[in-house]
Amino acid sequence: MKTMPGPGAACTPDERKRLTAEPHVVQAANDDVALKTVWGWLKERPLSQNFTRAVDDAVKYVLDGARTGRFDLLGPDVDSDERASVGTKLQYRVLNELGLYKEPPLDTHILGIPVELKATVRTNWMIPTEGQCEISILTQVDMARRRHRTFLMRAHRIWLNDGANKDGKRGVAADALARFSLPLLDWTNLPEEPLASLTPEQLSVVFAPRVGQTSRLTSLFGFLPNTVIPRSSIETVCFGNKDPMRRARQAKEAIRAVSGLEVLVGSWVPDRLRAKEFGFHLETGDWVAVSATRARATTSEAVSQLEIEWEPNASA
Incomplete structure (x- = not known):
């Protein structure tokens, strides 16, 4: 030196x-x-x-x-x-x-x-x-x-x-x-790249050749439940295709049917608010697939909090 x-x-x-x-x-x-x-x-x-x-x-x-x-x-x-x-x-x-x-x-x-x-x-x-x-x-x-x-x-x-x-x-x-x-x-x-957390086997499924965008996205969200996924990652999974975000929106029902996940989109205010209830902060362009288990847990916590807030006062 x-x-x-x-x-x-x-x-x-x-x-x-x-x-x-x-x-x-x-x-x-x-x-x-x-x-x-x-x-x-x-x-x-x-x-x-x-x-x-x-x-x-x-x-x-x-x-x-x-x-x-x-x-x-x-x-x-x-x-x-x-x-x-x-x-x-x-x-x-x-x-x-x-x-x-x-x-x-x-x-x-x-x-x-x-x-x-x-x-x-x-x-x-x-x-x-x-x-x-x-x-x-x-x-x-x-x-x-x-x-x-x-x-x-x-x-x-x-x-x-x-x-x-x-x-x-x-x-x-x-x-x-x-x-x-x-x-x-x-x-x-730097912000995390969700795709980097996929195993080689999962990546081979998500990026499988000659597979439609809906299938790729269904696999992506299924492998990464309760994970905020930015727009750039979705575009990468759908690389080379036109209008991947429209395909992602169309895939929401397929994802629910296959994985039982509720997909929330940060571009929509109701979805951002619902994501916040589940503990996720979504920027515009962010996506998250919430598992039914997490949704039930969040609902249970909310109910318990209401019961505490409405517990009758013993001196009343």
């Missing part, structure tokens, strides 16, 4: 096209006015919500489940170039979530300060020459554990690794990240 010189050391970025490579003295985070300004602006935002939505959307965009039937970024049917492209897709989604715009000389401006946006699905970020000694928002996506985290750092050249790739990009030294970055968001879970 390379040990980095700290604040007070001299630093000069590599030669770069759009920015001058001027020598300067490295400042501590508390003395770096621009860094503190960007930090303050970001910390006023709901970053957990912003970055979770951005990362989840970028991953799903790359997987393109509605056309490919893929739901696992680490699956053998996803190549390394596609995985690497998550970082590029994520950049624009973060800009959108934060209400920012793509602006040179870096990726965006925050309160007039140029800011670089970098993301990785590996363990390090590759900083381009124009990003050296500039402020960077660094997001790491760990799909093996379905989580993400983000740092803010001025990526001084002396805090980057010596080796560069063919494009002149350098990785952030681990010691520098630990000592000189400002954590914006600690490890934060």
